[in-house]
Amino acid sequence: MNKITSKQSVNPDPSATIGFQQPFQDASELDAYVRQAARTMIQQAIDLEVQQFLDAHADRVDNQGRRYVIRNGHLPERHFLIAAGPIEIRQPRVRDKSPNKEDRVVFTPQLLPRYLRRSKAVDDLVPWMYLKGISTSDFPTTLQSILGESVKNLSANTIVRLKEKWAAEYEAWNKRDLVGKNYVYFWVDGIHVNVWLEDEADRHQCILVIIGATADGRKELVAVADGYRESEASWTAILQDLKRRGLTMDPKLAVGDGALGFWAALRKMMPTTKEQRCWFHKTANVLNCLPKSLKEKAKQEVHEVWMSPTKAKAEKAMTYFQETYGAKYPKAVECLRKDRDELLAFYDFPAEHWVHLRTGNPIESSFATIRLRHRKTKGSGPRRTSFAMMFKLAESASRKWKRLKGYEKLEFVVKGDIFKDGELQQDAA
Helix, strand or coil, rough: CCCCCCCCCCCCCCCCCCCCCCCCHHHHHHHHHHHHHHHCCCCCHHHHHHHHHHCCCCCEEEECEEECCEEEEECCCEEEECEEEEEEEEEEEEEEEECCCHHHCCCCCCCCCCCCCCHHHHHHHHHHHHHHCHHHHHHHHHHHHHHHCCCCCCCHHHHHHHHHHHHHHHHHHHHCCCCCCCCCEEEEEECCCCCCCCCCHHHHHHEEEEEEEEEECCCEEEEEEEEEEECCHHHHHHHHHHCCCCCCCCCEEECCCCCCCCCHHHHHHHHCCCCCCCHHHHHHHHHCCHHHHHHHHHHHHHHHCCCCCCHHHHHHHHHHHHHHHHHCCCHHHHHCCCHHHHHHHHHCCCCCCHHHCCCCHHHHCCCHHHHHHHHHHCCCCCHHHHHHHHHHHHHHHHHHCCCCCCCCHHHHHHHHCCCCCCCCCCCCC
C-alpha cells in the first residue's frame, strides 16, 4: 500500500465543492455560504433521487421503445427552513405517460416529503426555546438571531399553531396501542416543576415519567403524565392505563428513587417486577446525613459498594460503611441499610447492563432542560401546552438514545434465565 506523503492532498479543497471563490468578509457572508452549500447538496440529492426513480422504471416503454416515465421540467420552487436558515429548492417534475392510469407511478422525494416546510432540527428548537423560558411573542426575534433575518414563516401565530398541533400529537401518543409491547426494564421518576401553575391546586403537581427498554435493547418513552406528589394513587393510575392499552407483560426490573409512591403501585399492578433503587439518589440521601467534612470520604466508600464486582463484596463494603459511621451517624447508615436488597438487585442481571441499571440516568439527562425551565421562569404556562412541549423535548431526546450495552443478553433475561454477579448460570440456562 502506498503511503501518502505530506505533499499529497488527502481531501479536495472544500470550498471548491460549493463554489467558494473569495475569502469570507464577515459572519453574515459565512452564513450565506453555509446556506448555499446546504441548498446545493440537497438539490443534488433530490436530482439523484429523481434519476434513480427514472432508472428503476426504465423498463416501462411503449411499442417504439420510448419511456413512459420521464422528466418533465420542474415543479414550482419550494421554500424550506433548516438549521442553517431558509433555502429554496427546485424539484424536477416526473411524468408517467402510461396509457393505463391505474398503472402510473408518482415520484415523492424521501429527503423532502411533499408537505415538509421545516427540518426536524428547527422543530426541535421550538420546544427547547419554550422550555428555556422564551415567550411566544419573543420567538420571531429569537429565531431571527439564530437562523437569520430572512426567517419569516415562524411568526408568533405559527408558534401558537405548532403548540396546538403538538398538544394533539401528545394526546394521541398518550392513547396509543401497546398490544404486543414487551419492556424488559423500566426507569421511573417524578420530576417536580411548576411549569403549569394555572391555580393553587396545581402547586403539588409533578411530571411522572417512565422510560422502557425493549427486548432488542432500544429505549422508548413509555409514559409522560401528571401526578400528585408522586403518590401511589397517581402511579397506579398510570400503570392501570398502560395495562388497559394492552401492556400485558411486566418488566423484569424497574429502576427509580426510593421515595417514589411508584413502588407500592408496582407491587399491586406488576408484582413479578423486581425493584432496583437508583444509586445516584441514594448516595445524595446518605451524604445529606453527614457533615460536610466527611462527605468526600463517605462518597468514595459508598461508591465502593455499587462498583464492587460481586454481590458478596458489595455487602462487605456496605458492612464496612456501617461499622465506620454507625456510632456517630446512625441516620446515614440507616438510609443506606434500609434498601439493601433493592440497591443490590442489579447483580442478578447481566453485567453488561449494570451501567444502565444502577441509576435513573436516562430520565435525569433527558429532562434536565425541563428543570432548567422551572428555575428560569419560576413556573407559568397552561398545563396542556406545557405537556406538549415536554413531550416534544423528550421525543427529540429519545432519537439520541443509544442501544443498551450487551443487548444480546436480553433474550436470556426475557426467558427468565438466572444470572449471578452478572454472569449467566449455565446449569440454569
